[in-house]
Amino acid sequence: MTVTLLVVAAVIALGDWAAVHLRLFRVEYVLKPLTLAVLVAAAAVADLGDAKPWVVAALVFGLLGDVGLMLSNGGTDRPFLAGLGSFLLGHVCYLVAFSIAGLRGVDVLAGVLITAGIAALTLPAVLRGATRASGAAFAGVVAGYAAVLAAMTTLAVGTGLWVTAAGGVLFLASDTLIARQRFVGRIPHGDLAVIATYHVAQALTLIGLIGAA
Numbered sequence: 001m002t003v004t005l006l007v008v009a010a011v012i013a014l015g016d017w018a019a020v021h022l023r024l025f026r027v028e029y030v031l032k033p034l035t036l037a038v039l040v041a042a043a044a045v046a047d048l049g050d051a052k053p054w055v056v057a058a059l060v061f062g063l064l065g066d067v068g069l070m071l072s073n074g075g076t077d078r079p080f081l082a083g084l085g086s087f088l089l090g091h092v093c094y095l096v097a098f099s100i101a102g103l104r105g106v107d108v109l110a111g112v113l114i115t116a117g118i119a120a121l122t123l124p125a126v127l128r129g130a131t132r133a134s135g136a137a138f139a140g141v142v143a144g145y146a147a148v149l150a151a152m153t154t155l156a157v158g159t160g161l162w163v164t165a166a167g168g169v170l171f172l173a174s175d176t177l178i179a180r181q182r183f184v185g186r187i188p189h190g191d192l193a194v195i196a197t198y199h200v201a202q203a204l205t206l207i208g209l210i211g212a213a
Contacts, residue, residue, distance in 0.1 A: 002210065005042035006203065009035055013199040029070055032195070035048040039202055046210045049158050054097035055209055061090030062202060069178075076134045087175070088145055091152040094205065098155040098164070107165075111157030114169060115150040122176050129183030131141035142179065149175055156205065164208025172208050 018024075040059045048055050068083020104178055130139040144164035149172060156168020174197035181190045 002042050002046040002107070005038055005045065006207070008200075009038040012038060013203075016199070017192060017196055020178045020195050021110035021189075027146040028078065031123060032070060033063055033066050035199055036066055036078060036202065039206060043206055044145040048097075048209055049100070050077060051100040051209060054093045054100065055206060058090040058093035058097065059202065059206070061086045065090060076138055084141075084145060086147055089112050091148045094152050094168075095148075095155055097209065098159050100151075101161070101164075101209055103160050104160045105152075108154060110128075111154035111168075112164075114157060115153045115172065117178065119146065120170060122180065125184050126179040128175075133183055143185075150180060157210070159209040159212070161212050163211065165202070167201045167205030167208060170197045174175065174198040174201055 005198070012031055013035045015029060016035055019031055019207035036059060040056060040063060043059055046052070051195035065083040065086035068079045068081075068086055072083065074078075107186045117165070123143075126146075127139050127143060130142045153168040153172040156171075157165040159165065174194055177187070177190060177197065178193045181187065187193075
């Protein structure tokens, strides 16, 4: 059943990517949350050991975050902030799940190096843009979110599970692209890149943890 649901989620995700690329917004509004809903179902029936409730919760918060960002008008409105908060809680749930799955010191160090490198290259411009857009206080919120995201990615790599590690790094890449598009400037095919890396990140994170259980 888990494999079947993962395949279904992949098919729906591909449809969503096509909708994003073709700017079929009504289709996207259905397929984007549906992809996460199916991943939630896959996690609910999967053998994830003691990490299971935390993984399911992380995916549920991801679903809520998707809805928040879809309802946002593109600025720092309430739906965007609600979506940001949901994703933040999802990252915290993943932090717990990765800790339960087990961490290895050398892999955690590798995760620190990866996240530090990406942050050094991307975060200063994002924070400057966030400050210009909504002030220093909001930029502080973005910095706090970035810290939790970095911790999630670090521990994803720290599990030593290469599939989950790839998922964590792709999640960091997806969120970094969102921040760049909102606070720095649009990039070619940026929306498609965001959704593709996000869906693959969630799926790989889940698959890696299933394999470790």
